[in-house]
Amino acid sequence: MIAKHVPMRSLGKSDFAGLADYITDTQGKTERLGQVQVTNCAAGTVQAAIDEVLATQHINTRAKGDKTYHLLVSFRTGEKPNADTIKAIEERICAGLGYGEHQRISAVHHDTDNLHIHIAINKIHPVRHTMHEPYYPHRALAELCTIIERDYGLEPDNHESRKRNAEGRAVDMERHAGIESLIGWIKRECLDEIREAQSWAELHQTMRANGLELRERANGLVIETVDGTMVKASTVARDFSKPKLEARLGSFEASSERQAQINVKRQYQKYPVRLRVNTVELYARYKAEQQTLTATRTAALEKTKKRKDEQIEAAKRSSRLRRAAIKILSEGRLTKKLLYAQASKSLRNEIQAINEQYRRERKRFYDEHRRLTWADWLKKESMQGNGEALAALRAREAAQGLKGNTVKGEGQARPGHVPILDNITKKGIIIYRAGMSAIRDDGDKLQVSRETNSEGLQAALRLAMERYGERITVNGTAEFKAQVVWAAVESQLPIIFADPGLERRRQELSTKEKANERTGSISDRGRTDRRGTGRAGPGSTADQHAIRFRGGPNDSRAAGASERSAGIVGKPNIGRPGRVPPPQSQHRLRELSELGVVRIAGGSEVLLPRNVPGHVEQQGTQPDNTLRRGVFGAGVKPEQIVAAEKYIDEREQKRFKIYDIPKHFLYNGQNGTFTYGGTRNVDGHALALLKHGDEVMVLPIDQATTRRLKRIGVGDPVTVNPTGSLRTSKGRSQ
Known part of the structure; x- marks a missing residue:
């Protein structure tokens, strides 16, 4: 683990708001932003915390130094501490530097080869309003990292550099820029x-x-x-x-x-660091593009400035005509004065809009024509599908490949289905999107990063099978191998594990899965739950129930034997099917009507009254399913349910990035008293938000109900009846 202070290049660029926006920006990548933590702030959101920090910094008018401290904590490749460990490490490092009581915002980033934490710290104390500057921070950070590595079992790093500053910057240039x-x-x-x-x-x-x-x-x-x-x-x-x-x-x-x-036999030139592949043509393209960047940007800026000047001149010309028309009016002096003021204000607003558009275009041109280092250019070309650039990145000395829990094939890599590309690191590791997870590919092995759920593992196995064939090798912990075997059985992929123990366990589970499907003794795990979330995930109650009875990755009996490295144990004590059905299946015919049926096997058998259920002897009228009221009540259309699910998906996506967004779920027939959280309009359909503890229930409503809900305020109690109708504290149904 390495922790270092990232100083600002100039005091004029010290901006806590800009730093916080940078570290919490996803940049359009699913894998970039992880856990976001706000500490020692009364605010509940990141933006409110930024405003609170800026207000605290504004109180101190005497300090002339940098009021923001940017701390970077990076872990070694393959190390992925959990959220609690990351939070504890952040608190210990900040306390060791003397910033334990200071306001700060931290964000975990996953888009590089090394998991790292950016911490934006306010140097101004929130109570004393004095600025704190750590004493010899590099020594304090080195000692703290050594202690933390020992306490949390992290791989030790060299925290005391023996290189001078210039020599260290040269090494950083070769590693990050790729230039010798x-x-x-x-x-x-x-x-x-x-x-x-x-x-x-x-x-x-x-x-x-x-x-x-x-x-x-x-x-x-x-x-x-x-x-x-x-x-x-x-x-x-x-x-x-x-x-x-x-x-x-x-x-x-x-x-x-x-x-x-004297004749010169060699001389230094800024060429790329020697790689295992030939990059002469690539570097020539890189140099040619960099030389034309300035000229292209200058031409684009001149064209934009000329268009801006023409637009301003046209606005002024239009304003002069307008003022001339006002001048010839026969109205009173006061009326003309008001018209002149309106014309002047309109001209100022138009010129301001033109200048704002010009500034946006200038920024876009500078971003598009920004000079790139050799490694960044290779990364950009790789993102655009250049295989030679990707091979050059993977041939760098710093590229060591993936470690830990990985999946690989034994066959030769071949082109196949390409998932959605999220990012490519400077070591040539490709990051693909796989639902809420991500798959890392170094060209030889695959790894499911962050949340190792069933969806991500199935996508990794499918990608490995398409790339390398049916024979798959799994490396990592016993728990990871168990999860891979479980994902292979669930996805029913025609793969073969190279490890005999894993392959034997996969075959056993596949056989039991087919037998259970035939006998129907195990309930359907793909059934949609009441919240409308589709197939139950690995963390759902149904999934835990199935794992508990059928054996799963967390089964304690999985440890200690090589053949049981998958950690999955079958259902014990399975007997032969009996002749007497279970109580809940009496008088029922499979896949037929559920009317009660009385069966007399032989003439000697007598049907006693106690053996005849009441609904068989005296059958009354039975309500038909088509006439029953749904959980959403009468009048709710499928389009409203789709709109509610769309809103829930949008909130759930943001909840993984912003910690203070509560969990949202679709109305599932639950009744009781809730707290009114307002209404939302999605695609023209109204939705009511009902808070219950730390969760928010989304209920589709009609326009009449929307108008009635406007009479109550956010935070008022609302009662939901079993029929799906709403009742406020005033006792009126909605």
Whole structure:
């Protein structure tokens, strides 16, 4: 785990609102934003918390420094702590820096190869209104990370860097931008040759042969290339500082013109870091695009500015004509004054709208024609389907592939169904969308990230089968293997596990599944529940019931044996079907009418009165299903139910990103007293929101009910009858 402070480049860019908006922005990606946490704020939403922090910062008028502290906490590849662990780590780090009582907003990001947390902290104390600046924060963060790694069992990192700032920035440039730095090039190409020089003349000669120049600058020495790239000599190596070189070679001597005529055998150029694939053509395309970016952007901006000037001139011309028409009117002076004021205001508003549109277009042009680093350009090309760029990303030294719970095939990769693309990381890992989960693909293995639910696992197995064939290899924990086997049985995919134990368990479960379907002893798990959410998910009551009786991933009997690594145990004590049906199935015929039936097997049998149910002996009128009242009451159309489900889906999507949105569900016939939460209009259909605890029930209503609900306020009690009608505290049905 690594924690570091991300300073602002200038005090003028210190903006808590901008930082909070950045860290909580999804950027159109499903996998980017995870848990969002607001701490030490009275506000309940992120936007309200931002306003509260800005108000607190505004109180302190004496502090001239940066009032916002941006903290970044990154975990190693493959480490995915749960929400409680992430929250505890955030609290301990902030408390260790002295920000335990300060206002802050944190957001977890999943769109890169390393799970990381962005924390925006207000340096101004919410009570004392004084600004706190941590003392030697890099040392405090290093000590905190070491303790947290030990307490939570995380893989240890090197928290005490032995590199200087310039050397560290060079390493970061090679890792993130993909371009070879001058320091790295010297160390790899000619460092040993330079160290072998025994005099200043020999040292300058070696420098010239490698396209370098050693110059005296201020009180030290610098190494400069032909294109002007410069680096301190002591940054390349400690023994290249001016005092140490003079101690070894004597007083500094500048290079002579005769030494400058030496043939150059190599020289530094800003080329990509050497990869395992040939990127010459790709880099040539990259350089050509970067060279034309400025010219293209300038031409587009000039065209936009010209159009803006023409629109402003047309607005002014129209205003002059309008004022001339007002001038020739025969109305009174006061009337003309009002008309002139309206014309001036109209002109100002029109010019303001034109300038605002021009600013938006300028921002769009700068975003579209922004200069990209080599790695970012490869990522952009990969997103557009360039296979060579994707191979170059995966050939980088930093790319190590997926680890942990993975699924892979033994066959050769082949093209197949491509799910919805969400993002591509700088290590060439593709992130696909799979419902509420996401699938990561490094070209060799697949991994279900974040929520490992049945839907995501089934999508991963389907993708692996299409890519690599029917034989699948599963790596990871026993619990993950159990979930994979369960997903394979549920999806009924024709796959074969390479692990004999997993394959044997899959076959056993498949056989039991078919037998249970034939006998009907297990209830249909795909039946729609009362809330209209469709198939029961892995966390539903029906699913837990099925797992408890049929064996599931959490069965405690799964541990301890290789053959039972899947962790799924079958239903115990299954006997042969008896001749006497269970009580709830007496006097019923399968798939026929449910009228009571009395059967006398033989003449010697006597049907006693106690054996005859009352509804068989004295049958009365039975209500037909087509005449029964639905749970939504009379007059509710299917279009209203569709609108309600659409609204619920929209709120549920946002609930995974914003923590304070309650769970919404469709009206399921539940009656009782609720709290009125207002009405919503979706596609022209009215919906009533009824709060019950931490949940909100959505009930479709008609226009008459909508008008009546306007008479009560949000928060008033509302009673729902079993028929689906509403009754307010005044006792009137709605």
